[in-house]
Amino acid sequence: MKEQKIIRRIWLFFCMGVLIVPLYLFSVQVDFCNLYGGMPSTALLENPQSALSSELYSADGVLLGKYFRDNRSPIDYEMLSPNIIQALIASEDCRFREHAGIDLRGLARAFFLSVLLRRNRGGGSTLTQQLAKNLFAIRKEVNYEGKCASIPSLRMLVHKTKEWILAVQLERTYTKEEILTMYLNTVTFGNNTYGIKVAVRTFFNKTAAELHVEEAALLVGLLRASTRYNPILHPDKAKYIRNVVLAQMVKHNFIKQAEYDLLCEMPIELHYQEENYEQGIAPYFRAVVRDFLLKWTVENGYDLYADGLRIYTTLDSRIQSHAETAVKEHMAQLQHKFDDHWKGANPWIYENGTEMEDYVETAIQKSDFYKQLVQKHRGDLGAVHAALHTAVPTTLFTWEGPIQVNLTPWEAFKHHRKMLQSGCMAMDPHTGHIKAWVGGINYKHFQYDHVKQGKRQAGSTFKPIVYTVALDNGYLPGDVVVDEPVTFSLPNGETWTGKNAWNYFSGKKLTLRYAMANSYNSITSYLVKALGPELIVNYAHNMGIKGALEAVPSIGLGCSDVSIYEMVSAYATFLNKGVWTEPFFITRIEDKYGNVLQTFIPQNREVMHEDTAALMTYMLQGSLDEGALRGVSPELRKDNEIAGKSGTTSNHSDGWFIGLSQNLCIGVWVGGEDRCIHFRDFANGSGSQTARPIWEKFMLKLYEDRALGYKKAPLVDRSSVSDKVKQIIQIADQEKRQADANSAVNSENYTHKQNKINKEMLDVNKIF
Missing domain, CATH: 3.40.710.10 (DD-peptidase/beta-lactamase superfamily)
Known part of the structure; x- marks a missing residue:
């Protein structure tokens, strides 16, 4: 009799579980009585949105630069190296190809090890669940919180439940390859790099298809903690996490032990180049185009920093490179000549040749830096003066390269004003x-x-x-x-x-x-x-x-x-x-799908x-x-x-x-x-x-x-x-030849007059 009661209770709990769990999942999905908050719509799942950088291209097809809040550029699965896929699966979700969005074995392991035994062994989230979480994070402008959000323990449970539901929907909607691609397009690798395409270009200056095994392992390791394992700030920690990922690749048979032994000893080799507005080709041009595009996007209802526009310009990157080199070569020489010409004296002078003693004080007050100081010190000119004459770590421009010095802003301003x-x-x-x-x-x-x-x-x-x-x-x-x-x-x-x-x-x-x-x-x-x-x-x-x-x-x-x-x-x-x-x-502007939004004709x-x-x-x-x-x-x-x-x-x-x-x-x-x-x-x-x-x-x-x-x-x-x-030019040329001939007959007199004119031109400084 007692055994029958126990059996009936077990069946009762089982039936209640069978009924309650689906009801709970359904109520979360439909946001019953606004208890849980909404979820991204099916339409969003079919076309997940994320802030995409707008890209600026030269006439010869070179990417000149990007405009972004979050530096993100999408990439297709076919453009990914197998090394990055294998490193990601080995490190983050070894049963990715087998589960349908939720890994029950992983959840059980996480529950017993991380919750019951308090051994931090991860949360058991699949890559699909992480993607679902990323989709929620991307849609920052939408509030998905319900009434339960005020109760911390329930809030966390609801969040996890939504991730599970969304993960299953993602698995039903997309192939495994599409999920991997979306995941790699949405994650951040630190240093303002969003998505694998930008990360590879930033850290290694190559395409995602060219990634080596050890490079892929390093990037996957960054997903665990992009600041802690940053290879620029913490190279030793970055090497450690890279080798952890490589060990996981050995464990899951993606690479051999011998290859691991070789790779784990390799130093980290970076070709780091952070994408920003100050670096790269044609920065002044990009700034001018940006100002035009900001006005255009406002007038046409687009967001330059998030809509992934593609802007095609008339600039030729090769011609631009030659122009920048020509300016650099000559101006470096001319600056040395200018410095020698003044021999340490200040080059700001009145028309009579005397120095403008109040020049720096007058000019610096017109600078943005000075205005920021006034604002910072709330108009206290004494504090502003003290800040201008207090040495701070400063980067100075020179043609031999930037130099780091401790210098007052006043002296740094003088240095840069002497530059032609x-x-x-x-x-x-x-x-x-x-x-x-x-x-x-x-x-x-x-x-x-x-x-x-x-x-x-x-x-x-x-x-x-x-x-x-x-x-x-x-x-x-x-x-x-x-x-x-x-x-x-x-x-x-x-x-x-x-x-x-x-x-x-x-x-x-x-x-x-x-x-x-x-x-x-x-x-x-x-x-x-x-x-x-x-x-x-x-x-x-x-x-x-x-x-x-x-x-x-x-x-x-x-x-x-x-x-x-x-x-x-x-x-x-x-x-x-x-x-x-x-x-x-600008010749044309396209949206992120390649549709032409506008062409430009001068x-x-x-x-x-x-x-x-x-x-x-x-x-x-x-x-x-x-x-x-x-x-x-x-x-x-x-x-x-x-x-x-x-x-x-x-x-x-x-x-x-x-x-x-x-x-x-x-x-x-x-x-x-x-x-x-x-x-x-x-x-x-x-x-x-x-x-x-x-x-x-x-x-x-x-x-x-x-x-x-x-x-x-x-x-x-x-x-x-x-x-x-043709006749006018012919007559003019004949007259020129006749004049040249007459000059040759009287060459001595001509040379004397010409030398006199040349001398007077060289002495023009006396005139001015």
Whole structure:
């Protein structure tokens, strides 16, 4: 009788369990009376969402960079090395291929060892359960908590129950391979790396398909505790956990004991490169594109940092690399020259050559760093002053590499202000495609962009716009004008007279081509007076100069502030038969599935007659044929047609060069962070000395790189040039040859005069 009662109670408990457990699971799944909170929907299971980095690609298919909150990029199963799959299964879920989402043996082991015996041997979660947990974590914006969440013990039980239910649903919905792929795409490996694709690239600089066994074991080990086993911070601990995973691979027959014995002795070899906005190719370009994309995504309802957009740009990574190298090579040399030039003295000076003693104090107060200090110390200027003059560990930029020193922010600011800056942009004149963009010398230390954001006086590089107006209004390259003073009457009753840089008027008759090539301010002033400053301003705006321009007599001498971006677009018009094309840098934007969201086409308009454009190209060749730029590398000139114009502003504060080749227009600027920082003299600070060498180096690298397809060739397609233009050029060339012949007859007198002019140009520092 007693035995029957026991049997009946057992059956009762069994039946109650059979009824209660399913009812409990069902009530959790449907969130009965909001006791448990909701769960991710079936639709979400079929298409699990996670924050994906948006990726930026070059025109030649290279990943330039990413925009992210959590650095995550998805990968397909076929792109995974078997080593990572085997290491993961061996370490985290050895019966993964056998269970249906829940491993009962693992749960029993975890219950008895970890709960009853209090031996921490893991929680018994399968990879599928861990994936389910990750899906809950990813959906941070959804609240899955119910009324039971207020009771800690019940809250944990409900969470586990939801993971079990979700794990079973995942197993029913996906194949084992898809579950493994989703898991590896959602986990974090530390160092702001989310997903296996990013982790492999960050730690080993390779693809997931190329992972070796020991590398895969290291990454799987990081999943247990990414900070504790971080190979950068704790290499010994990282090696230990790697070997633990390798031992598990031996235990489950994925590798042999002999292979383990060899691998466990190997040191950890990393090719670590953390992905951030400061490193990698084209950082200034990526920052400019980011600003554009932030505006675009707001207007079109996307999240740049989470929606996994794919942005395809016009930039060519190979051309960009050559541009960055050319800037680096020349600016490193120029900086040493600049430092020697000042011999330890401070380079911020007034026009009379004396030092601006209050420069650092004034300039530092305009910096973001200073404003942050004021905010931090709540306006206490005494505390701000103390912070500025307290030594702290600091990283200084040098061309020999960054150096770590203990230095006050005040001295660090002075050090960086002594650095010359540069900007360079290359554009296809026919399509408007920006091919290279170097906004400065080092993005980590100097984030101000000198291509589009920075605007400085253009100096003589503005003169071709004046000559364009002249040619478009009846003047010819061979027309002669006397090199003599040209005086303007100003509205205030005063007068203004443009002076040549060498403060000398020869009284000679000069052709327009020769005058532009040799930057005669007197001839430019003559044209400004004849044509009117207002007309020149209108042409400049039509040619892409979008900033404010003053219609004043000195407009032709480059007194207004412009950007490299604007000047390159203006000069490119000459090579594009008089049609201005807006520079642009994005061709299309796709969503994460590859659907095209928008394609981009640049604006264009005809701004000058086609003949004018051809003649201006011929005029610009004069700078290299008979002007101040005859010293361009013979290697660059041989069997080639190139053109360009240099520019130098007052006190040699800004050096410019805009160069043209058949399919490329390149603009370069060099100068100090502020206009008061510059060389003392024209001989060192002119655009032909500071900016032109970057263009030369850049062009030579492009020609040497046969894969790019840039070849030495005529600037203009001769067959498309009108007979009228051909005749004008022929006459101008004949006149030039005659002038050269006359000069040869009077060579001694000519040489004496030329030497006198050269001497006066070298002594220009006395003038300024």
